[in-house]
Amino acid sequence: MTDLPLLSVRSITRRYGRHVGCEDVSFDLYPGEILAVVGESGSGKTTLLNCISCRMQPTAGTVSYRMRDGETRDLAALTEAERRFLMRTDWGFVxxxxxxxxxxxxxAGANIGERMMAVGERHYGRIRASAEDWLSRVxxxxARIDDRPTAFSGGMRQRLQIARNLVTGPRLVFMDEPTGGxxxxxxxxxxxxxxxLVAEMGLSAVVVTHDLAVARLLSHRMMVMRRGRVVEHxxxxxVLDDPQDAYTQLLVASILEV
Structure with missing residues (x-):
């Protein structure tokens, strides 16, 4: 990991009228680092993920991202075209x-090939070969390259979605309950x-999950949310072996009792 963060989140707040989705959340994410955001349903973790991935406009706060050229940009200052390009190429969302x-x-092949075309690839042979390679990697x-996802099981669809996201070599991937269901x-x-795949590609990721086992297996750092606020980080x-906050202790204890 380098000394400079890839993603910097400062005081992100999202309100829905009088209801608080998330409030005053700040953190830095470094290259090659995986952050898990955990909490029960309604804790604000998905709202936070949507705010930092440009899927939702925050009420207050800033999100900055270090581009491939080394310049750190405020995501709110990007044009809509720049944001769309970032989401199709340098970012993934599972x-x-x-x-x-x-x-x-x-x-399935077209799902993967579409992302390649977003970064300028136009050669049919190379697109199909890359799609076949990524299918095997997931x-x-x-032989299923020409099948539609409607013919796949839930697990195969999720693996196809991962291949579609990773084929462009993104640096940052957002995951919303990737094993849910x-x-x-x-x-x-x-x-x-x-x-x-995350280790092999040196990806950074923000993983939202209610499953502490998923967080332990995938993440380096963990942020625990309750009622829109971060209670432990x-x-x-x-965090899992020596939780300090009473709510985190309750979460960990409830898993141990199962």
Missing amino acids: HQNPADGLRMRVS EIPG LDVSVQARLLDLLRS GLTDR
Whole structure:
């Protein structure tokens, strides 16, 4: 990790009228670092993720990102075209429901190829070869390249969504409950795949999850949210093994009792 953060979040707040989605959240994310944001349903973690990934306008606060040229830019100051390009190329977003991150009416290969075309690739042979390579990397048989995602299982759809996001070599990936809705055996396989790809590519990631086991397996640091605010923040193993906040202690204890 370098001394300069890739993503800097300062005092991000999002309100819905009188209701607080998230409030006064600040952190830095460094290259190659994985941050897990955990908390129960309604804690504000998904609102925060949407604010820092340009999917939602914060009520207050700033989010800055260090571009590939080394310049740090305030995301609010980017043009809409610049933001869209960033989201299609340098960033990835893995949705809990794969259908939200895939084009269900086109083939698996076309889903991956579409991202490649966003960065200027136009050679059909190279696009198809890369799509086949990425399908194999996410453990989908190459023979399924022309099948639509509607013919895939939930686990295969999620792996296809991961391939679609990673084919452009992004530096930052946002993940919203990436194993949610999958059965336990499929979750374990997907987590192993995610962990190996993240390490291999040196990715930075912000992972939203209610599952502390997912946070322990994937993340270096953890941020615990309750009612829109961060109540604890530190190295993942420290937070899980020696929680300081009463709410974090309750979360950890509830897992241990299962």
